[in-house]
Amino acid sequence: MADFNELQDLVVQVRRDIVRMVHNVNSGHPGGSLGCTEFFVTLFNEIMEIKPGFDMDGIGEDIFFLSNGHISPVFYSVLARKGYFPLEELNTFRLIDSRLQGHPTTHEGLPGVRVASGSLGQGMSVAIGAALAKKLNKDPHIVFSLHGDGELQEGQNWEAIMFAAAHKVDNLIATVDRNGQQIDGPTEEVMPLGDVAEKFKVFGWDVLHLENGNDLQQVRETLNEAKTRTGKGKPVCIVMQTIMGYGVDFMMHTHAWHGKAPNDEQLETALAQNPETLGDY
Numbered sequence: 534m535a536d537f538n539e540l541q542d543l544v545v546q547v548r549r550d551i552v553r554m555v556h557n558v559n560s561g562h563p564g565g566s567l568g569c570t571e572f573f574v575t576l577f578n579e580i581m582e583i584k585p586g587f588d589m590d591g592i593g594e595d596i597f598f599l600s601n602g603h604i605s606p607v608f609y610s611v612l613a614r615k616g617y618f619p620l621e622e623l624n625t626f627r628l629i630d631s632r633l634q635g636h637p638t639t640h641e642g643l644p645g646v647r648v649a650s651g652s653l654g655q656g657m658s659v660a661i662g663a664a665l666a667k668k669l670n671k672d673p674h675i676v677f678s679l680h681g682d683g684e685l686q687e688g689q690n691w692e693a694i695m696f697a698a699a700h701k702v703d704n705l706i707a708t709v710d711r712n713g714q715q716i717d718g719p720t721e722e723v724m725p726l727g728d729v730a731e732k733f734k735v736f737g738w739d740v741l742h743l744e745n746g747n748d749l750q751q752v753r754e755t756l757n758e759a760k761t762r763t764g765k766g767k768p769v770c771i772v773m774q775t776i777m778g779y780g781v782d783f784m785m786h787t788h789a790w791h792g793k794a795p796n797d798e799q800l801e802t803a804l805a806q807n808p809e810t811l812g813d814y
Contacts, residue, residue, distance in 0.1 A: 534579055534753070535575075535578050535579040537749070537750070537753075540574055540575065540578060540579065540749060540753075541749055542810040542811055543574050543578065543614060543810075543811065544570050544571055544574050544749060545780075545807045545808065545809075545810050546614070546807075546809070546810050546811040546812075546813075547570050547573070547574060547607060547610045547611060547614065548567055548570055548780045548781070548803075548807045549804055549807050549809060549813060550606070550609075550610035550613075550614075550623060550813075550814065551563055551566045551567055551570070551606040551607055551610060552567075552781065552795055552800055552803040552804065552807075553623075553800070553804075553813070554606045554609070554610070554623055554626040554627075555606060555626075555794045555795070556794055556795050556796075556797075556800045557624065557626065558626060558627040558628065558794070559794045560627050560635065560794055561605075561606055561626065561627060561635060561792070561794060562603040562604055562605070562606065562635075562791060562792045563606065563778065563781075563784060563790055563793070563794070563795070564712075564714065564777040564778045564784055564787075564788070564790040564791045564792075564793075565601065565603065565604040565607075565681065565710065565712065565714075565777060565791065566604040566605075566606040566607035566608075567607070567777070567778050567779050567780050567781060567784065568710065568712050568746070568747065568775040568776055568777045568778060568779045569604060569607055569679065569710055569746070569775060570607055570779070570780070571746060571747055571748070571749045571752045572679065572708065572710075572746060572752055572756075572773065572775075573607050573608065573610075573611040574611060574749075575749065575752045575753050575756055576597065576677060576756065577597075577611050577612070577615050578611075578615065579753060579756075580595075580677075580753075580756045580757065580760065581594075581595040581596075581597065581675075581677060582594055582595045582674060583595060586644075587617060587644035587645060589647060591647065591663070591674075592667075592670055592672055593672060593674065594674055595674045595675045595676070595677060596647060596663060596674070596676055596677070597647075597676075597677045597678065597679075598647065598648055598650070598656050598659055598660045598663065598676070598677070598678040598679075599637060599650050599656065599678075599679055600650055600653070600654075600655065600656020600657060600659075600660070600678055600679060600680040600681070600684065601650070601653060601656070601679065601680060601681035601684055601710065602636040602637050602649075602650030602651030602652075602656075603635070603636060603651055603792065604681075605633070605634070605635060605636060605637050605651075606626065608637060608645075608646075609623060609626065609633050610623065612643075612644070612645040612646075613814070614811075615645075617643075617644040617645040618632075618643065618644055618645075620814035621814055623814045624814065635651075636649070636650060636651025637649060637650050637651070647663075653681065653683070653684035653687055654684050654685075654686075654687025654688075654689045654690050655687075655689060656678055656679075656680055656684075657678065657680060657689075657690050657693040657694065657697075657707060658689060658693040659678075660676050660677075660678035660705055660707060661693055661696060661697045661702050661705060661768075663676045664676040664697075664702045664704045664705040664768075665700070665702060667704055668702075668704065673704075673764075674704070675704050675705070675706060675760065675763055676704060676705050676706070677705075677706050677707075677708070678705070678706075678707045678708070679707075679708050679710060680707060680708070680709050680710065681709075681710050681712075681715070682709055682710060682711045682712065682713065682715075682720055682726060682729065683714075683715030683716070683720050683723070685709065685726055685729065686720075686723075686724045686726070691736070694733065694736045694738070695736055695737075697738070697768040698736055698737025698738055698767065698768060699737070701766050701767070701768075702768045703763055703764055703765055703766050703767055703768060703769075704763055704764065705763075705768045705769065706756075706759045706760070706762075706763065706768075706769045706770075706771065707768065707769070707770050707771070708743075708770070708771040708772075708773050709729060709770065709771070709772050709773060710746070710773055710775055711729060711772050711773060711774050711775070712774075712775045712776060712777045713777075714777045714787070714788040714791060715788060715791065716788065716791045716792060717788070718788050719788065729772050730742060730770075730772040733770040733772070737767060737768075738767055738768050738769065738770045739762050739765070739767040739768070739769045739770070740769075740770045740771075740772060741755055741758060741759055741762070741769070741770070741771045741772070742771075742772055742774075743755040743771050743772065743773040743774065744774055745774060746773035746774055746775035747775055747776055747779045747780075752773075755771055755773075756771070759771055777790065777791070778790045780806065780807055781802075781803040781806055781807070782806065783799065783802070784803075
C-alpha cells in the first residue's frame with residue numbers, strides 16, 4: 534500500500550491545484566472536484582494497476598473513466614502529479630487551444646483521458662463497453678468509473694446498469710459520488726433519487742457503502758474491498774458519501790460552488806486552509 538502520509542500530503546496539494554486552476558480563469562467546477570479529491574488520489578496512487586506511459590487501448594492495465602466530466606480540475610491535477618503530463622500545463626486550464634478543456638476531451642491527445650465526458654449520463658455505458666472489451670481480450674484488469682449522483686437522473690444510466698448485471702460485467706467498479714448537490718440545487722429538491730444503493734442492488738449489482746468519502750482511510754479500505762468483489766459474476770458499485778467543496782469551509786454543503794470560481798480574497802482563504810506540502814505548479 535502507498536504511504537498514508539504521502540497520500541494525505543497529495544490530497545492537500547491537489548486541493549490547492551483545484552482552487553488555483555479555477556481561480557486563474559474565473560471558470561470551472563471546484564465543488565465536486567474538492568469533494569472527490571481523496572477518491573482520485575487513492576485510485577491513481579494505490580488502487581489501480583497502471584503501466585508506465587499512456588496507451589489509449591489500456592490493454593494489460595486498469596483503466597478509469599470520468600463520467601461527470603465537469604470535475605476535470607481534480608482529474609487533471611491527479612494526472613499531472615502522477616506524471617502523465619507536466620505540472621506546468623495546469624496553468625493552461627480552460628484556455629483556448631489548451632489540452633485541459635473544461636470537460637475532458639480526446640482530440641487534443643491528453644495522456645490519461647480515454648473518452649470525452651461531460652454530457653452527463655453516458656459514462657456508465659462507456660465503462661461497460663470497455664469492461665466487455667477487456668473480457669474479449671482476456672485481459673484480467675479492472676475498469677473503474679466515477680459518476681455524479683445528479684447524473685443518475687438520466688435514464689440511459691439505468692438501461693446500462695441493467696445490461697451490466699444481465700451480462701455479468703464483473704470487472705467493473707463504478708463509484709457514485711453521493712454528495713446530494715447538483716447545479717440547480719440539492720438533488721432531493723431537483724429530482725429525488727431515493728435509495729441509490731438499494732436501486733443498484735435490485736438491478737443485480739454488488740454494492741458497497743463508503744460512508745465518508747472524505748476520510749482517506751475509509752476510501753482506501755473501501756476501494757481495496759471493492760477489488761476483492763470483482764470476478765464473482767456481478768458488477769460492483771460503491772455509493773460514496775462526500776461533501777461538496779470539502780476542505781474549503783465556505784464552499785462546503787452547498788450547490789453554490791458547483792460551478793463558481795473564487796475571487797482573489799477567497800482564493801487566499803482556501804489556500805490558507807490547505808497549506809502547501811509538495812510544491813505548487
